[in-house]
Amino acid sequence: MTTLAYADPSPYLPIFFMILAAIGFAVLNIAGSFILGPKRLGDRKGETYESGMTPIGTARKRFNVRFYLIAMVFLVFDVEIIFLYPWAATYTLLDPGSEQSLVWLGRILFFLFTTVVAYLYGYRKGVFKFD
Amino acid sequence: MPDFIREHLTSQLFVSLHVMAIVIHIILGTVTLCIYAERKISAYIQDRIGPNRTGFDFGLPFLGFLKGFLGLGQALADGLKFFLKEDYRPTNVDKILFTLAPAIVIIPAFIGFMILPWGGVWDMPLMNLPLIGEIGGERVYVTGAYVNVGVIYLVAVASLGAYGITLGGWASNNKYSFLGGLRATAQMISYEIPLGLALLATLLVAGTFMPEGIVRWQVENGWLILAMPLAAVLFYVCTLAESNRAPFDNAEAEQELVGGYHTEYSSMRFALFFLAEYAHLVTGAAFFALFFLGGYHLPGPGIGHLTSPDTTTTLAVIAKFLVLFTKACLLVLLAMLIRWSLPRMRYDQIMQLGWQSMIPMGIVLLVVVSCMIYLDWISLPALLAANVAVFGVTIFIEPLLARLFGRATANRRIHLYGSRFMPVPGTPVITSPTNPMAVEDRPVQGTVSTS
Numbered sequence: 001m002t003t004l005a006y007a008d009p010s011p012y013l014p015i016f017f018m019i020l021a022a023i024g025f026a027v028l029n030i031a032g033s034f035i036l037g038p039k040r041l042g043d044r045k046g047e048t049y050e051s052g053m054t055p056i057g058t059a060r061k062r063f064n065v066r067f068y069l070i071a072m073v074f075l076v077f078d079v080e081i082i083f084l085y086p087w088a089a090t091y092t093l094l095d096p097g098s099e100q101s102l103v104w105l106g107r108i109l110f111f112l113f114t115t116v117v118a119y120l121y122g123y124r125k126g127v128f129k130f131d
Numbered sequence: 132m133p134d135f136i137r138e139h140l141t142s143q144l145f146v147s148l149h150v151m152a153i154v155i156h157i158i159l160g161t162v163t164l165c166i167y168a169e170r171k172i173s174a175y176i177q178d179r180i181g182p183n184r185t186g187f188d189f190g191l192p193f194l195g196f197l198k199g200f201l202g203l204g205q206a207l208a209d210g211l212k213f214f215l216k217e218d219y220r221p222t223n224v225d226k227i228l229f230t231l232a233p234a235i236v237i238i239p240a241f242i243g244f245m246i247l248p249w250g251g252v253w254d255m256p257l258m259n260l261p262l263i264g265e266i267g268g269e270r271v272y273v274t275g276a277y278v279n280v281g282v283i284y285l286v287a288v289a290s291l292g293a294y295g296i297t298l299g300g301w302a303s304n305n306k307y308s309f310l311g312g313l314r315a316t317a318q319m320i321s322y323e324i325p326l327g328l329a330l331l332a333t334l335l336v337a338g339t340f341m342p343e344g345i346v347r348w349q350v351e352n353g354w355l356i357l358a359m360p361l362a363a364v365l366f367y368v369c370t371l372a373e374s375n376r377a378p379f380d381n382a383e384a385e386q387e388l389v390g391g392y393h394t395e396y397s398s399m400r401f402a403l404f405f406l407a408e409y410a411h412l413v414t415g416a417a418f419f420a421l422f423f424l425g426g427y428h429l430p431g432p433g434i435g436h437l438t439s440p441d442t443t444t445t446l447a448v449i450a451k452f453l454v455l456f457t458k459a460c461l462l463v464l465l466a467m468l469i470r471w472s473l474p475r476m477r478y479d480q481i482m483q484l485g486w487q488s489m490i491p492m493g494i495v496l497l498v499v500v501s502c503m504i505y506l507d508w509i510s511l512p513a514l515l516a517a518n519v520a521v522f523g524v525t526i527f528i529e530p531l532l533a534r535l536f537g538r539a540t541a542n543r544r545i546h547l548y549g550s551r552f553m554p555v556p557g558t559p560v561i562t563s564p565t566n567p568m569a570v571e572d573r574p575v576q577g578t579v580s581t582s
Contacts, residue, residue, distance in 0.1 A: 010139065014147040014276040015245050021155055022241035026234035026403060030218075033399035037217045046222035048305045049394055058223070059309040067313050070482070074320045077490070081327040084497075085283055088331055092338040096507035105505045112498060119490070123536040128486035130479035 069127045080115045146271045162409040163206040176471040216398040228302035233403035236295030239288050240410035245275035246284050248342040250448035281340030293319040300392035311391025315382030321485040326369035328493030329362040332500045346426035347440045356423040358511045361518040363423040370415030377470035381478045416462035427451035492525045
C-alpha cells in the first residue's frame with residue numbers, strides 16, 4: 001500500500017473525458033441519422049400522433065397534482081439520504097460501543113424519527129395513494 | 132507530446148483512460164448483444180425461434196459463408212437500420228429540447244460505469260512506450276476513475292437520466308409522451324429512495340464507501356447477498372425500476388401510452404433512448420454484482436486466490452475482469468427472464484410498492500443495521516437473521532400502517548349542496564336517465580343516502 005497512485009489530484013479527469021466521449025457519441029449518432037436518413041415532410045405527417053385521430057389541443061395542459069406531491073415528498077427524502085451518507089462515512093470509522101458512537105447513533109435515530117413523522121404525515125394526507 | 136500533458140499523465144490516469152476506452156466498447160457491445168439476447172430469450176419463452184437468419188454476409192456472394200450465424204448479425208442490422216431511417220421531427224415540438232433529450236439521456240447512462248473496479252489493483256510493470264516514455268512501475272487501480280467519494284458517485288449519477296426522459300416527454304408535445312415522461316420521472320425518483328437506503332445499509336455493514344473495500348469485505352466475510360438479502364432484493368428491484376424495465380415499464384405501457392416518452396421519436400434519437408435503457412440495466416447489474424455478489428472475486432480453489440484483492444498480477448486483472456463481467460451478464464439475463472415472466476404492474480401498484488412498502492422496509496433495515504453496528508453484531512449469521520426479521524416484521528407492519536394512516540385522502544370530498552350527491556331534504560332524486568329507451572336498459576330508481 002506504499003506506492004499506490006492514490007494522491008492523484010485529478011481522479012475525476014477520466015470522468016470528464018467519458019462525458020466528452022458520451023457527448024461525442026450522442027452528437028455523432030443524431031447527426032449521422034439526420035444526414036443519412038431520407039427527408040419526406042408532410043402536413044399530416046407533422047401532426048402530433050394521437051392514434052391516428054386529429055389531435056385535440058396540445059399536451060401543454062394541466063396534469064394530476066399527485067405528481068407534484070410526489071416530487072415534494074421526494075425532495076424531503078432525498079435530502080434526508082444526502083445527509084445520511086456523510087453520517088455513515090463517519091459512523092463506520094468510530095469504535096463500536098464507544099460513547100461517541102452512541103452519540104452518533106442517537107443523532108441519526110432522532111433524524112430518522114423526524115423523517116418518519118414527515119412520512120406518516122404524507123401517508124395520512126394520502127400522498128402515496130395513487131388510485 | 133507536450134510537456135504539460137506528460138507531467139499530469141500519471142500511471143493511474145494512463146490506466147484509467149485505457150479502461151475508459153475499453154469500457155465504452157464494452158457498454159456498446161453488451162447493449163447491442165443485449166437486444167439480440169432479449170429477442171432470443173423472449174422467443175424461447177414464447178415458443179418461437181427468434182432472429183435466426185441475419186448473418187454478416189451483407190448480401191455479397193463471396194461472403195456467403197457468413198450467412199445465418201444464429202442471427203447474430205441482427206444487432207448490426209438493427210443499428211444500421213436506425214441510421215438509415217428518417218430522423219423525423221413533428222412540427223409542433225419544442226425543437227431544441229426535442230433534439231437534446233436523447234443526448235441528455237445517454238450521457239448519465241455512460242458515465243455510471245466509471246467507478247466499477249474491473250480489475251482490482253494491478254502491479255503495473257515499467258513500460259517504455261513511444262510518445263509517452265517511461266510509465267508504470269507502481270500499483271494502480273484498474274478502474275475508470277478512482278474517485279475518493281466511492282459509490283456516492285453512483286448515487287449521484289444514477290438518476291440523472293430522469294432529466295432526459297422528462298425533457299423528451301415534455302418536448303414531444305404529445306399527450307402520450309407527456310404522461311409517459313411524467314410517469315417515468317415519478318417512478319425513477321420514487322425508487323431512488325429505497326435504492327439509497329438499501330445501499331446505505333449495505334455500506335454500513337461493509338464499513339467503507341470504496342469499491343475496493345467492499346470487495347475486500349466480501350472476500351473476508353462472505354458475499355453480502357448472504358449477509359443482507361433484504362437489501363439485495365430492494366436494490367435489485369430498484370435497479371429494475373430505475374431503468375424502467377418490466378415489470379415496472381409503465382412509462383411505455385403500450386396499451387395505455389403507445390410508446391410513452393419516445394412515441395414521437397424515430398431513427399437514432401429513438402435508439403439513444405433504447406440504448407440508455409439497456410445501459411442502465413447493465414450498470415445496475417454490474418453494481419449489484421459489485422455490492423452483493425463479491426465483485427470480481429470468485430471463491431474456490433485456485434480461482435479464489437487468483438481473483439482475491441491481494442493478487443496484483445496482469446493475469447489476475449484479466450481474470451477479475453472476466454469474473455465481474457460474467458456476473459453482470461448473468462444478472463442481465465435474469466432481468467430479461469423477469470421481464471418475460473412477470474406481467475406489468477399497474478401504475479398505482481408500482482407507486483404503492485415503492486412508497487408504502489419498500490421505503491419503510493429500507494428505513495427499518497437502516498435503523499436495525501446501525502444499531503447492530505453499535506453493538507458490534509456484524510457477523511454474517513446475525514445480519515442474516517436481522518434481515519429476515521426486518522422483512523417479517525415490516526410485512527406485518529405495512530398493512531397496519533395502511534389501516535392507521537391510509538384512510539384519509541388529500542382533500543375531503545365536499546359535495547355541492549343541491550346536487551344529486553347532497554340533495555335538498557325532501558326532494559326526489561333521479562339517479563338514472565329519464566329517457567325511456569335508456570330506462571328500459573337500467574330500470575333502477577332510488578334515492579341517494581345523504582349520511
